[in-house]
Amino acid sequence: MTAPIDQHNETKKDVTFRVFRFNPQVDSKPYFDDYTISVERGITVLRSLNYIKEHIDASVSFRAFCQAGICGSCGMRINGLSQLACTTQVWDVLVKSKEPGIIKIEPLRNLPLIKDLIVDMDPLVDKMKHYSNWIDSTMPEASMGQKEFLISEEEFLRYDKATDCILCASCVSECSILRANKEYVSPAVLLKSYRMNVDSRDAIHEPRLAELVKDHGVWDCTHCYRCQEACVKSIPIMDAIHGIREDAIESRGVKDTSGAKHAEAFMSDIEKKGKLIEATLPIRTNGVVWTLQNLLPMAVKMIIKHRTPPPPPLVKSAKGIKVFRELFREMTEHVKQDHKSHKK
Amino acid sequence: MKPFDVVIVGGGGAGLYAAMEAMKTNPSLNIAVLSKVYPNRSHTSAAQGGANAALANKAKDDTVEMHIFDTIKGSDYLADQDAVDVLCSEAPKIIRELENMGTPWSRMEDNTIAQRPFGGAGRPRCCYCSDKTGHTILQTLYEQCLKKGVMFFNEYFVLNLSVNGSRSRGLIAMNMKSGKVEAFPARTVIFATGGYAKMYWNRSSNAAGNTGDGQAIAYRSGIPLKDMEFVQFHPTGLRKSGLLITEGARGEGGYLINKDGERFMARYAKEKMELGPRDLVARSIETEILEGRGFDSPAGTYIHLDLTHLGADLIKSRLPQIREMSMQFEGVDPIEEPIPIKPTAHYSMGGIDTDNFGRTVMGGVYAAGECGCVSVHGANRLGGNSLLDILVFGRIAGHTAAQEAGKFESGTISETELKEQLEEIRGIMQSSGHYERYGALREELGQTLALNVGIFRESSLLQKGIQDISELKERFKKVRVFDTSDVFNTNLMQVLELKNMLDLAETVAAGAYARQESRGSHTRVDFPVRDDANWHKHSLATMVNGKVSLGEKPVTMGRYELQERTY
Numbered sequence: 001m002t003a004p005i006d007q008h009n010e011t012k013k014d015v016t017f018r019v020f021r022f023n024p025q026v027d028s029k030p031y032f033d034d035y036t037i038s039v040e041r042g043i044t045v046l047r048s049l050n051y052i053k054e055h056i057d058a059s060v061s062f063r064a065f066c067q068a069g070i071c072g073s074c075g076m077r078i079n080g081l082s083q084l085a086c087t088t089q090v091w092d093v094l095v096k097s098k099e100p101g102i103i104k105i106e107p108l109r110n111l112p113l114i115k116d117l118i119v120d121m122d123p124l125v126d127k128m129k130h131y132s133n134w135i136d137s138t139m140p141e142a143s144m145g146q147k148e149f150l151i152s153e154e155e156f157l158r159y160d161k162a163t164d165c166i167l168c169a170s171c172v173s174e175c176s177i178l179r180a181n182k183e184y185v186s187p188a189v190l191l192k193s194y195r196m197n198v199d200s201r202d203a204i205h206e207p208r209l210a211e212l213v214k215d216h217g218v219w220d221c222t223h224c225y226r227c228q229e230a231c232v233k234s235i236p237i238m239d240a241i242h243g244i245r246e247d248a249i250e251s252r253g254v255k256d257t258s259g260a261k262h263a264e265a266f267m268s269d270i271e272k273k274g275k276l277i278e279a280t281l282p283i284r285t286n287g288v289v290w291t292l293q294n295l296l297p298m299a300v301k302m303i304i305k306h307r308t309p310p311p312p313p314l315v316k317s318a319k320g321i322k323v324f325r326e327l328f329r330e331m332t333e334h335v336k337q338d339h340k341s342h343k344k
Numbered sequence: 345m346k347p348f349d350v351v352i353v354g355g356g357g358a359g360l361y362a363a364m365e366a367m368k369t370n371p372s373l374n375i376a377v378l379s380k381v382y383p384n385r386s387h388t389s390a391a392q393g394g395a396n397a398a399l400a401n402k403a404k405d406d407t408v409e410m411h412i413f414d415t416i417k418g419s420d421y422l423a424d425q426d427a428v429d430v431l432c433s434e435a436p437k438i439i440r441e442l443e444n445m446g447t448p449w450s451r452m453e454d455n456t457i458a459q460r461p462f463g464g465a466g467r468p469r470c471c472y473c474s475d476k477t478g479h480t481i482l483q484t485l486y487e488q489c490l491k492k493g494v495m496f497f498n499e500y501f502v503l504n505l506s507v508n509g510s511r512s513r514g515l516i517a518m519n520m521k522s523g524k525v526e527a528f529p530a531r532t533v534i535f536a537t538g539g540y541a542k543m544y545w546n547r548s549s550n551a552a553g554n555t556g557d558g559q560a561i562a563y564r565s566g567i568p569l570k571d572m573e574f575v576q577f578h579p580t581g582l583r584k585s586g587l588l589i590t591e592g593a594r595g596e597g598g599y600l601i602n603k604d605g606e607r608f609m610a611r612y613a614k615e616k617m618e619l620g621p622r623d624l625v626a627r628s629i630e631t632e633i634l635e636g637r638g639f640d641s642p643a644g645t646y647i648h649l650d651l652t653h654l655g656a657d658l659i660k661s662r663l664p665q666i667r668e669m670s671m672q673f674e675g676v677d678p679i680e681e682p683i684p685i686k687p688t689a690h691y692s693m694g695g696i697d698t699d700n701f702g703r704t705v706m707g708g709v710y711a712a713g714e715c716g717c718v719s720v721h722g723a724n725r726l727g728g729n730s731l732l733d734i735l736v737f738g739r740i741a742g743h744t745a746a747q748e749a750g751k752f753e754s755g756t757i758s759e760t761e762l763k764e765q766l767e768e769i770r771g772i773m774q775s776s777g778h779y780e781r782y783g784a785l786r787e788e789l790g791q792t793l794a795l796n797v798g799i800f801r802e803s804s805l806l807q808k809g810i811q812d813i814s815e816l817k818e819r820f821k822k823v824r825v826f827d828t829s830d831v832f833n834t835n836l837m838q839v840l841e842l843k844n845m846l847d848l849a850e851t852v853a854a855g856a857y858a859r860q861e862s863r864g865s866h867t868r869v870d871f872p873v874r875d876d877a878n879w880h881k882h883s884l885a886t887m888v889n890g891k892v893s894l895g896e897k898p899v900t901m902g903r904y905e906l907q908e909r910t911y
Contacts, residue, residue, distance in 0.1 A: 003651050006611050023829050023831060024831055025829055025830060026829075027830055034403075042584070042675060044672075044673075053783075053834075053835070054781070054782075054783030055781075055783065057826070058782075058826035058827050058835045059826055059827035059828075059829065059835060061827070061829075061832055061833075061834050061835075062834070063381075063834075064388075064552060065381055065385050065551045065552055065553055066387065066390050066551040066552075067391065067551065067552060067585070067587070068390060068585075068587045068588075068669065068673075069552075069668070069669070069672065070387060070389050070390050070476075070479060070665075071384075071385040071386075071387075071389050071390070071551065072383075072384070073381065073382075073385050087672050087865055114521060114831065114832055115829070115832045118832050121382055121498075122498075124384075125490070128487075128490060129490050132491070134446070134486060134487035134488060134490060134491040135445060135446025135484075135487065135488075136491065137444055137445055137446060141368070144440070144441045144444040144445065145438065145440050145441035145444065146437075146440065147440060148399075148443050148444075148456055148457055149443060149444065150454075150455035150456065151449075151451055151455055152451065153451050153453075153455075156448060156449075156450065156451050159448055160448065160474070163448045163473070163476070163479075164476065164481050165426070166384075166389070166479070167382075167384055183528045196446075196672075199446060199448075201444070201446055202446070217427040248361075255808075339483065
């Protein structure tokens, strides 16, 4: 590795890399080490880490392989944002540093830590297996290799972007649901599931979808869009998640799961009142028994603190509800039309 | 541990295809894949351009026979013609098989798999998925292996082959997560660890881990390596990083331009121009640079790969990765301005000597892909034939090992053997008397190889290269591992990889020094012509008493007689 120290006559900057350290063999808790090196324009974070490893501290541990943004090994949090070290320019992230001249380097979140910047990828692989993230071809194995499926450019474009995914787990690290629930399917796996589901060669669309609508599945996403914002390949991950949901409602109906019922309840409230009727939302989503079992203690606390939402008859329609209903009707019609033409 | 029937080392295209095929051949077998990275990280993912197969989707008159001829001619007649027959005849079937399993190929207007022109090919027969072909193939294979329930040992670094006389008993590997040295007793072992071109370090397009681990282990176990002197330099590496700009960029119509604004390929390959074979284009660029017609910059002399005339739409739809890489690593948008490039070490034609079934001379040991040498690429590989090679011969090796596993007893690996291995590692890790920095050794190795065993070779340069490598090997004995941890010791792994590269570098330099002719990627300034009378043969490098011993093996000929190779 060439030293990031000058080969060019461009100006250089002293940059401090504040690197997360943890060796489970000796450390009881993580800490940070500071390494200050001189960095010219055009140098990536990975080249800087390589330089630190080769010249200052060989024990700094991270994964790196292709160094060209295609293998996905070097995902890490750089100044708080999950990205690939090999495609991230030092000078670019320096601008976003909270403390001038200091770049903070931390491991990805939401995956078990192994050492320093290395996290365990096995949970992600296990989820790929759980959600059958593969094509189970409609063609029997014995007849493979004889002739091609004929696939239109249009179908190819439906999964083209999704197949850019390099499983770097930046989206996994940024996902706000995973922080609360490690069992959540995770954005990368939803993306792959979507990619498989829209492929006409695949034979297990239904069972895969049935798994996706269960607990910890596609309905748990809260649309925070952080996965999509973090995606190093600029894949519209949320489009994939919405795609699975639309598919689920269309092919499995709105009464299918709590997620679908929740979405349906939202739609009906908005149409009627222009706002939510919160008091009955849990019952309509999860049923009476579940609500009594899970929310009764909270309801009692809310009553004591006078924080209960108003009962349904007291929820007044929002101002301008007539105009709104008209807009709402027009919008839903539009979406339906859109779907029809998309299907074709 | 329960003995395995088949253990595959490496989780790239060859390894995964082998695993899948072995399971298909006999589902009751106990099969495992060991990989030092998660399989989806493997370097197969970096192959952008595509895989050749005479599907005749684009050019209706394309035939397997034409593919065979192009490959043999491209190899400068060093390829074994029976092996090339297998490669090209199996090509259409294997591309369709991948398609049937879900690989997302780009499509033509009639909904068949799209094909594009590639260097050295008489017809447009390179099947692709925009410029992420290798990536999508690797994903498909990984997905299918997960579906089949292939047993993966990810992030295991293989240390040694356990040998009993003329056959293997299995492998010894280090679990990176724990640092433990573990035994993998196995009836059969398939090496599919990729190439060794990373030994050129900064002048290489390869991933950091393409250190020829499988070849080095085989070599130290007495298995011969074949044609190691043939290292392909890709014409278009990015100036600063050596990273690769796919031949697809020229396939789509890119120009190579020197500082006089001249499309200089007209001087070297009048007809094919930029789409001449790789060795020829790389030499042409190097000549332009050496003769002062390159652009000067603080980051080295370079020439231009100009795509600006192709237009924004084509670049965005067909070459998006190229555009991204040019912007990320050179700060250049190819829609607006030409990309600065120079040749970079890219592919190793040489590897573990195998027959057409992937068998080596050692019972129960097989090799496939860039790790092996059948040989289908001879002295120079054609673009689009490497993905094809790993698929076709990965599958064949997997099938053969699964069929033959029953022939070999399941050996056991003794505690003593494990202990010896552990002692060896402890020896490397001890600090007293160890002070050499591995980073420096690695970089010096790359420098001496690029200078003395590079594109243009010559007797005195090669002697210097051999001398340098031998000195580096001495210094390696004093190399220091600073990280003392057992858990995920990447420092130790990099040192062990360096050891592999040093052993192999010796075979590359020795082979290059011995071969007194110019053929394919091997260009001797002091022996500028191909010498069929004396050198139309494979070279074999075997380790004898810790030193390279060179031998030879005849080339299998067939329908095609030796001809001069012009484009």
